[in-house]
Amino acid sequence: MVLDVTARNLKETDPEKQVMFSAQKNYFEIGRDLQGRMRYGAWQIKETVDLALQPMQKQKEQYLLNFDTDVEEVEIEAILSYYISGGKGDVVHTVKETLMFDID
């Protein structure tokens, strides 16, 4: 489970400069063997470190974003993706909002 938060300057035409902020957080379990090494094999894993989302709990994530003084329009996007295996992720939820700033 991966949360991605991105802020883009929509007035910026250079794609490399468009992203002003990005953050990612992973929610997962670390399986480890009895020597404390991270393992993937079901027979090797004897303990887990639980970094997943817990039932009946709300996980709160908060980000403070400061842009440059000439930024007028910002698109903020939050995407929650679920990776069932390896690199194949499905977007579970996405929220996108555009902010306008008075820069005078």
Added chain:
Amino acid sequence: MHRCNRLILFVLSALLIFGPMSLQAMQKEADTIDELLTMFDETGCMECHDEIHNEWADSWHAKAVVSSLGSIHNFIEIGIKKEWETEVTKGQLLKCLDCHAPVVNFASEKLAVEIAEMIVTATKEKGKPAGDAATKELAKLKVGCLSCHNIKALRVAPGFNGSAEEGMIYGPHGEDAGDAHETLQAVDMTRSAFCMQCHGIYTAADGETIQCNTISGSYQNAYVAQGGSQTCQDCHMEKGHLFPGGRDLETVQKGLGFDVQINPYQHLPGKIEGVKDPAKWVPSAVVTIFIENKTGHRVPDG
């Protein structure tokens, strides 16, 4: 009168001894996969339960072996052979297949080893004739009707329940199926503990723990312990015997709340380093995200 009592006693004794036999007591061991499937013949189930059969046919239970070939192959080749330096036996293979194909409990030692070899071939020779043939044969093994409705039906509490009877169909209600088959109620099948036989840390007969997934531990310790009351079946049987879970996007979406609050403001001039004009207000925002796990277990899990 005495003769009559003796006769009744004889009949009762015979019923006790030769009456409904448990699976363990009655079943012979199969030497081929086809023989195994004949012993646990499920071909007639769909004649009356076609809707349920169609749901199940699209489920991951229906491909519980072929969808996990890579993992089971790794267990055989890396776990059993390389790391444990031991022989591939039925007992070792059941550490996977007791759940992925419970009928293998009734395979002979020879057949179990052959199945293990097939799994290795199917993985190593994938896309080649030998691999495809092995996969086709292995596709016959799955979590089928009788896996739950007979073999595993009473295994949650074998001390209390005893063993499943050969040929008996166990269901949550024990409804009369007429001449089609005998039915007995197994309330266990309505409880989470029934699913937890496989959907949790698995303890093999020799004590080895296998952590394909740990979901039942989270269910018990972080959900029920916090007051949660839903069962596995409440959510994962909403689409009947399709049993949707993490591979079903709709189910995942339903299980996770996502509330994003974006709060714009202008930060005080001169307080943020690196901006073009330190004398100006700095466009800013606070993004607060609440992800609610509405399921009865940690997310994600195996």
